[in-house]
Amino acid sequence: MTRRRVVLLLPGQGAQRVRMAAGLHGVQPEFTRWMDEMFTVFGADGDRLRDVWLDPGSAGAVDEAVVAQPLLFAVGHALGRAVRSAAGAPDVLLGHSVGELVAACLADVFAPAELATAMAGHVRRLDDTGRGGMLAVAATAEELSAELRTGAVVAADNGPRQTVLAGSDSVLAAVRGQLERRDITLRTLGSGHAFHSPAMVPAARRFGQDLGRLRPGPPRATIMSTRTARPVSAEEAVDPAFWADQISLPVRYWPALRSLLDSEGLDPGLVLLDASADRSLAVAARGHRAVLRGPSSVHPLLARSDRAGTAADAEAFAAAVAVLHSGT
Template identity: 60%
Template sequence: MTEHRRTVLLLPGQGAQRERMAAGLYGTEPVFTEHLDRLFTALGARGDRLRENWLSPAPNPALDEAEAAQPLLLAVGHALGRAVEAAAGPPELLLGHSIGELAAAALADVLPADRLAVLVDARTGDLDPGTRGGLLAVAAAPTDLPPRLGPGIAVAAVNGPRQTVLAGPSAALDAAADLLRAAGLTVRALRSGHAFHSPALAPAARRFGTALGDLGLRPPRTTVFSARTAAPVRPGEALDPRFWADQLALPVRWWPALSALLDRAGTRPGLLLLDAAPDRSLSTPARRHPAVRSGPSVIVPLLADHRRTGTPADRAAFDAAVALLDAEAGPHRPAARPV
């Protein structure tokens, strides 16, 4: 019997948000629409504003703010995952970046889906003014960066072999950007108004952990591969509110996690990497991994490229992904669950 490739759903975090991300599925994909509307309704007036922000065309600076970007990334990621479950069976592995890790936890039933509105408020409703700042992407490995980049600056994420994200106060990041450009490095500001995944977020992480403790965490139903530890989430970790909360102040180890998954898959049968990011950034570093470049693992976009937004493009991308999943799974296809 031929072994099938395992499916991995990749879920984006702050910085990957785009205006009208996945909006082409809204109203055309029933499960996706149902789960988004359920959260928008639960959030009341805030949900109405989120829907308006989401559906507004670019440029929309409101999506740079965590109060809009994070709830939308969580809502869209969760709804997209449920739509994949309903259409082609549940992904066998979940890997999320930053807030995407919480979407993965909700899809794995660690976090109760009917309390996502509480989760949204706890994650973004109590951020200190002192966490204001930003995120700066640098085309370099952390070890290639100058040792002193400025006060309050920390490595927030390792997204690829030469893709590092720095977090810190805005003025310090601006000075660091000038320093890095002078050293010949390419830098790019990401869409964030806060210094996520830096020590400045430690107080917010403690408050978030207290709120998570009231939600009733459960063992994962599906394997969640953590971008904090670059390993599967253990049952004890899943039940610990601090495990999920502390990621606010700790670096995202995206590339170590994704690389470990690809290494574990070996040469056969490989993985199907379902990229849920509207800018397709989650799978970009995987394209250079041997398992993808010359091996059996395949990248499968779930959404149209963000520069081609609209119902036909999003619908075509999602339908093509589902068709590939159906063809790949054959008799191995897991039964779709009620969602």
Template identity: 55%
Template sequence: MAAGLYGSDAVFTAHMDAFFAGYGPDGAALRDVWLRPAPNPKLGDALLTQPLLFAVGQALGRAVAEWEGAPQVYLGHSVGELAAACLAGVFGPDEGGALMAARSKALGTDGAGGMLAVSAPADAMAPYATGEVAVAAVNGPRQTVLAGPDGPLDWTQLRLTEGGFTFMRLRSSHAFHSPVLRPAADRFAAVLGRVGLRPPQAELYSSRTARPVRADEAVRPEFWAGQLALTVRYWPALSALLDTEGTEPGLVLLDASVDNSLSAPVRRHPAVRGGATVVVPLLAPGTEGTPAELAAFEAAREQVLRSREGSPAQAPVS
């Protein structure tokens, strides 16, 4: 998770350190978990992984903003939406650590369960998203995630097998983005209510509404906290962004996910296939925690700078 940039990229390092300091007494231990080489079973604990995903996302964003011009549009997935909100100025980087510590505390033992990634469109999952099992995320045209308590989710697995679907159980101890997390969302909203939330200072797409966040929405604590219990509409949001802004040459899509999964579904989008949008991964899978990770990040910077110069070498990634 971008550990190879720590101690090498000054901006990234400074913002990671600030996050761990703001996280409170457990910040140093969380940093040690992050920096521990693989195998690292503690990263299977969502109460640790979620704040780290936020920290890495916002620190990468701050580092990218030091390039020639900050990003103009932000979109995040799940807890990454909070990182995007932080980068867009809804709340400050000095508040991120404390907010993520409060979010993990709000989660606690509520929402225990699991998640299933299914190779199917979201509408095909309607018969399976019943009772306590819900559509947790729409990640692509045929990438849908279901979530729910273990018992009902086990029953759903049997039904999916009978239906001939391909699916995989995700490594999650919580049924994120399902109704069972409503109590945790309410507790987190109470914490956000003590923060001076502000309208975004840059365009911010929401994976809750699949459109830009309005000023009146951004200042409501429940808008951000409620996403714990609601579907992540990442693919509809990304499609809306590309349909609106990807028709003119010059849009550069930066993928901050560790495994480049966030840009995978977009590579067949007409804006990318036609060359109007360029996809640039910030990290290279398999290089986590090594010097090669820094080299990949620097290569991404050079690719972005070339794309801004309109170099013919900047063909879309196919």
């Protein structure tokens, strides 16, 4: 019987939560080691990031890009290392937004400390570049044609009827009004910037210059790109612009995940590990026939949002690792 491949799903901006994965700190050795190392790498910002991460009252601060992105990077990377230490390296890495940078580190394209430093410097320099916001909308892009004519753009395709729009604050205010009149469910994502839109092109260029000073190498694991919805090639991996430009381009998360589920989900099946603190990365997969009626399965690595940062994090992680050891 062919073994099911393990896919690690890594979150990006919008999935950050207060005390996300903090229940593993001081409990899971590999997770703790890498989180502490990242806080050191972040230098003068490390202490503040640690304080915000551990503070149960940090709801406002954790949504700031200068906080959310380094923390999402650090937590995602530490979780990936913890999974590798506890049950072996995942076969496929699939990251959403900043999660794709985490995947690049876990696949040894970049040295973790070097990329973390470049990424943290990049978000500090965002300032007013691409100021705006993002809306998660329960509709397809085709159903949002009127809203897209206002200047909003599709920032992410997260699943069937799971579309994220990005734009300036004024544009999104108009879009919100239109959607509410149409009785379409929506949710504001904590971002402060119109990520994955043309407004971020100047920031992408600066980030590309930063990454050009690093030494990327070919991936040592399969990275399913949410920029192209296919595996990252060796040529793409060593191109700094490939990684930098994704912040100004739409995230094709669902096309990438659906491609895996369509090709391997029914035979032999996939084990999907959801590293998001809100368990959002596997929502679309749960409705796919490979999970509904096939041999594929979904396993959260962290507790539900309402129990984030508690002992429930360690319980969820242990349960997922047990599945990997059992092979079921």
